[in-house]
Structures are given as structure tokens and as C-alpha cells.
Amino acid sequence: MSAATAKFAVGQLIHHKLFDYRGVIVDVDPSFEGSEDWYRSVAKSRPPKDRPWYHVLVDGFGHRTYVAERNLQPDTAGGPVDHADIGVYFKAFGDEGYIPRRKEN
Numbered sequence: 860m861s862a863a864t865a866k867f868a869v870g871q872l873i874h875h876k877l878f879d880y881r882g883v884i885v886d887v888d889p890s891f892e893g894s895e896d897w898y899r900s901v902a903k904s905r906p907p908k909d910r911p912w913y914h915v916l917v918d919g920f921g922h923r924t925y926v927a928e929r930n931l932q933p934d935t936a937g938g939p940v941d942h943a944d945i946g947v948y949f950k951a952f953g954d955e956g957y958i959p960r961r962k963e964n
Contacts, residue, residue, distance in 0.1 A: 864889060865911040865928070870949060870957035872934035873915060875926060877904070882924070883940045883957055885948045886914035893925060906930060916942040 865887050867873060874881050891898065891908035898908070906927030913931065915924045918940040939945070939952045949957035 867911075867913060867928070867931060867933075869959050870955075872937070872940065872956050873913070873931045874934045874936070875915075875924075876930050876932055880920075881918045881934045881936055881940065882915040883918075883942075883945070883949075884913050885916055885923070885944075888912045888914075891927070897925075902927070904930075916940060916944055916948070918942065 867884050867887070869884050869887060871884050872881060873884060889911055891912050893912075906929050911928045913926050913928065915926055915931075917924055919942075921943055923944075940957075945957070948960060950960050951958045
């Protein structure tokens with residue numbers, strides 16, 4: 860996926876518009892890659908499958924979410940995310956979000 864296609868990038872802090880939580884992006888899928896069963900039971904607002912979807916570590920909780928691009932906006936609160944897996948994905952917190960451990964292709 861080209862960086863121009865996705866609105867958000869790995870390491871970027873985001874805010875979920877519908878569920879009012881903040882988090883950090885750890886991976887980007889160019890389109891929906893989940894199962895049809897998951898989509899029917901969880902994605903109630905039926906976001907488009909042909910747009911990017913994001914894997915997000917949720918601030919203050921121990922889980923990840925899978926979120927359609929249209930449900931995200933840039934986080935304006937700033938500051939680091941409280942999640943036990945931050946160190947797995949990122950080496951540091953910088954001025955523009957988290958710095959990934961691995962270099963993106």
C-alpha cells in the first residue's frame with residue numbers, strides 16, 4: 860500500500876469518532892482483511908471494505924481494535940498511549956507520534 864492511499868500511518872496517534880477512545884496505529888491494511896462473520900457482527904455501521912483499515916492499540920486498555928478509516932481522526936490530546944504492547948511495536952515516542960521498531964517498506 861502506498862502512503863498516499865492511507866490517511867493515517869503506523870505510529871500515528873488517532874481518536875475513534877464513534878467510540879471516543881484514543882490509540883496508536885500499529886498496522887495498516889489496504890482494504891478490509893477480516894472475516895465476513897466478523898464484519899457482519901462487529902462492523903454495524905458497514906464501513907467500506909475497499910478503503911484502508913487499521914490495527915490500533917487502545918490507550919488505557921490491553922487490547923487492539925480493527926478500525927475502518929472513516930471512523931478515525933487525528934488525536935489532538937497528544938501524549939503517549941498507555942498500552943503494554945507499545946514496546947513491541949515502537950522504539951520511542953517522538954514529536955509526531957511513535958517511532959516504529961522496524962522500517963516500513
